[in-house]
Amino acid sequence: MVNRWIILADMNSFFASVHQAEDISLRGRPVIVTGDPDKRRGIVLTASYEAKKYGVKTGMLIWEAKKLVPDAVFIKAEHDKYLQYSMRILKIMRDFTPLVEPFSIDEAFMDVTGCEDLFGSPMEIAKKLKDRIKNEVGVMCSVGISTNKLLAKMAAELEKPDGLTMLLPEEVPHRLWPLPAGELFGVGPRIERRLDRLGIKTIGDIAKCPVEILKREFGAVGAALHMAAKGIDCSPVNPESLNVLKGVSNRYTLPKDCRGEEIKVAVVDLCEKVVRRARKGGYVGKCVGLTLRDTDLFYYHWTKRLPEYTDITEDVIDTALELLYSHWLLEKPVRLVGVSFTELVKKKWEQPDIFGRKKRLGQLARTCDFLKDRYGENSVQRAVLLEKKSIFA
């Protein structure tokens, strides 16, 4: 493959930065975005760098953060707003190249191979991008530049906040290999623990470890880790990656530990969101997954296949709740809830049913989608989300 130039822009403390961009008085002050500050057991979603200095971390309980930075500003998360900002940033990136791949709400890749004549060297493009995001959106970002997506991502991680880092493949041995294995993209705490047991401490250890050993321990993931540690990655920047869906999923850490009906309400809410996203893309799906995380931070995941493809919210809700009831003791508290809707295919045809159920529910969904598109996601909601036991009420 011809030498490519890939840039990753990673917004720093994105949620907090958005609030600081909107409200001048918050700039330079410790800002902490939380689930719901009114609820005693809410947790920290993002802390601004001013707050991070005091040791505030994502996932901390609000009262813990308050103890560390008593004069911090606590703000309840406004996800719609972050999405709008994210779209504005993507728009700026698309001024440089159509090859922009959103990777998460606050990160996106762009392939600027061949853009030199238009905008200058990759370094100059990255500077221009940073400046434009800072001036036009008001958010700081760390930018990584390299010849593939993996190294661009690793480069952006090297300097935070407000970084601008180029990492070339030949620099991998001296810049990446000394770092702890957990810093490698794709290595989470679990894999890190298992690597540690094999005596693998640094990224360099992974690269030097015979691939057979990694394969035996981690399967296909092991082979991928080995490539990653060597800085090899051929995956293209795919602007459609979010458009060609194999599945949609949504999860959130709850603002407090939830039990019983509260879990149920969160599941219903998430089902509503994932199926709406599938419908928006014109998909039908066949598999429903439910993820829970308990207060010991263990994850649980179950899936169930539906008898036929559907884009009807009620089908997914029924299945997700069936998973919940059959696998979870409702009095057991939950920290995180996630719902996935997978095996998606484009809806090319539909088998109507004799008694008109699909027609009725389909019409209802289309009407609600229309209202939400026009008046916002909260313009129409399931009544259960408004009940007292709802965590959203």
Place this chain on the structure above:
Amino acid sequence: MHIICQQRDLQNAVNSVYRAVASQSTIPILTGILLQASKEKIYLEGTDMELRIKYGLSTQVKEEGKAVIPARYFVDLVKRLPDEEIELGLENDGKRLFMKYGDSIVKLNLFEVEEFPEDEKEPVEYNLAVDPLLFSESIKQVSIAVAKDESRPIFTGIHLELNSEEKFLTMATTDSHRLTLKKVSVNIQKLNKDLSEVVVPSRALNEAARLMGEAQEEIKIGFTETKACFKCGDVVVQSQLIDGQFPSFRDVIPESYKTLVEVEIGSLYDSLSRASLVSYGEYKGKGIVRINIKDNSMSIFSFSNDVGEVMEFLPLLKKEGEDLEIAFDARYLLEVLRVLNSETARIEFTGPLSPAVIKPSEGDSYLYLVLPVRIQ
């Protein structure tokens, strides 16, 4: 208990009741088969609490008694015994069963007889009688539209409704995409108005059809508040009824049609099965076909971007009404063509997005309704 029977008879009996035995259950006794010997007969019985099958066998009984035998081992052993006389008896204070064949012997540990869930003593009045062949053919015809998934239990059953004046039983099934309706003439011995409408698990009816379909005498049918019972000779199949409201299916059957065609079933079946191989769209394993009825012929078309396309042409034996373009899941058509028991079929369409009704050309005892697919 002490009996002597032929291996072949015993194997038949054991296999018959084994279909009702719970393959795995949290209640261990349900994985057993009850064997009772009395006078000139032995009775075998298996149940998973929903379905119960009893099978009687005339044989030589030396001593009466009963035992509950672990079904898996009993079935597998009896199957492997030589085709000759087998002697069965109890030893070890009734805790063990022995089976003697030739000079050899097998011994099996038993369950506690008292634990076996006995049939409720509520007497069953067998009020209806039906021809075995008609019964089993009918069950086959309606079973195709029974829902395969358990998410809506009512759709896994066969709805039975008695018309006592005209002496027929209406069987109906639906999985919400299609619906079957079958009229079966019955002999009514005594009227029981309270139980004119029930939903019986299709599994039970299929077992009854399988065990009784070739019998020489009529199948007797009776209902209690909670059960449906089928009896033929010494074989009894009993099932719990399915609770719930069966949808009011009569409203959805169209009274008239816009297009009517008659086709030869064999050639329609062959054309559809070829066309369904190349699926419409990207749904794996689904054969969506477009059917075009124009003038006096029918064309069937399917395509897939990856694979290719199939174009089939069929002559129509008869056509009335408008030309029509419509699409179906081919499986839903193939399944009904297999059970129509006729040379030719009559298909009534009510529009490209409305139900189509398929019947055999002769007679009005069977009807199959299917909804076309809507192509986006």
